Amino acid sequence: MNKDAHLIGLKSTVIEALGKMNGIPSGMPLVLFVISENGKVVGSVTDGDIRRALVGGARLDSQICRVMNKKFHYVLDKRDYKKVREFRDANLQLVPHISKSGKLLDIINLRQKRACLPIDAVIMAGGKGIRLQPYTNDIPKPLLPIQDKPIIAHNIDRLMAYGVEKFHISVNHMKGQIMDYVGKHYGHLGVDFIEEGNPLGTIGSVRLAKKFFNDDILVINADILSNIDFEDFFLKYKEGGADMSVAAFAMKIDVPYAVLETSGNMIRGFSEKPTYNYYSNAGIYLFGKKTVKSIPKNVPYNATDMVEKLISKGKKVSYFPIVGYWLDIGTTQNYSKAKRDINYIKL
DSSP: OOGGGGEEETTOBHHHHHHHHHTSOTTSOOEEEEEOTTSBEEEEEEHHHHHHHHHTTOOTTSBGGGTSBSSOOOBSOTTOHHHHHHHHHTTOOEEEEEOTTSBEEEEEETTTOSOOOOEEEEEEEOOOOGGGTTTTSSSOGGGOEETTEEHHHHHHHHHHHTTOOEEEEEEOTTHHHHHHHHHHHHGGGOOEEEEOSSOOTTTGGGGGOSOOOSSEEEEEETTEEEOOOHHHHHHHHHHTTOSEEEEEEEEEEEOSSOEEEEETTEEEEEESSOEEEEEEEEEEEEEEGGGGGGSOTTSOOOHHHHHHHHHHTTOOEEEEEOOSOEEEOOSHHHHHHHHHHTTTOOO
């Protein structure tokens, strides 16, 4: 987003503001933020503000200060996800992120961002993808294309849509290809690459991250395709006061036979072709930064190990049911399914 397209000086006129709005790219909100001589944001102007001012007697050569809204909405901290959500729900389109002194730091486009979640994301991209051969003979699993971009890009883009700005990517197998791709397409994010020496399980490499910037961490497997609502996941995790939350997908198992209900070696009854419903681990986790210290260094460690350890210590571990789409692209069959499904799901 070009911030300059939405900025105008305090001494500008109404006609200059209209000219500035005319230059805003198609599809972008017609909103300008008024900047004083000392660089502070002092107001906002929409096309509606100008229209109402002209009807009220303002002229095209009137200064913008006559029509601007001095009681504009803003955030002092982009990590204030509750306020950002409040603005989004109120149908605001652009919100300035300003410093305590009033200087513009950024402009949040609430048409493009669904939230501003204060989390670090760790993408686990070190697997060999053996079950996906021959597709993975010469390309690592996270770079397998689905529609117009690799699997890992779908996950990064979706997390960015929820306001995630701090990324760590754990790599091992064919790591050079992954690092080159991410560096080329997401270099502006300053991604931290966690380079495994030996495989460290599904979550062990998180311990090797250089630095986490937020208090909470989301870990996701790179080979997952899902339209999970990351904001809802995060809110439920925070509101429930959990030490860790595990995203889960529903599984239904239909037994085609009558099942014996037993006690010892005695039959107490039958369940005729029962259906059992379960929740299974979806490979997406949320937990506090402090929990990272409980991960042992340089030894294989799985997310299930962390869950069991936290439970054994009396910590609170919750689960979050995914109500949308979820697929583990771990087999050739699921890879083919993902390439078909992508045309019908909204990520």
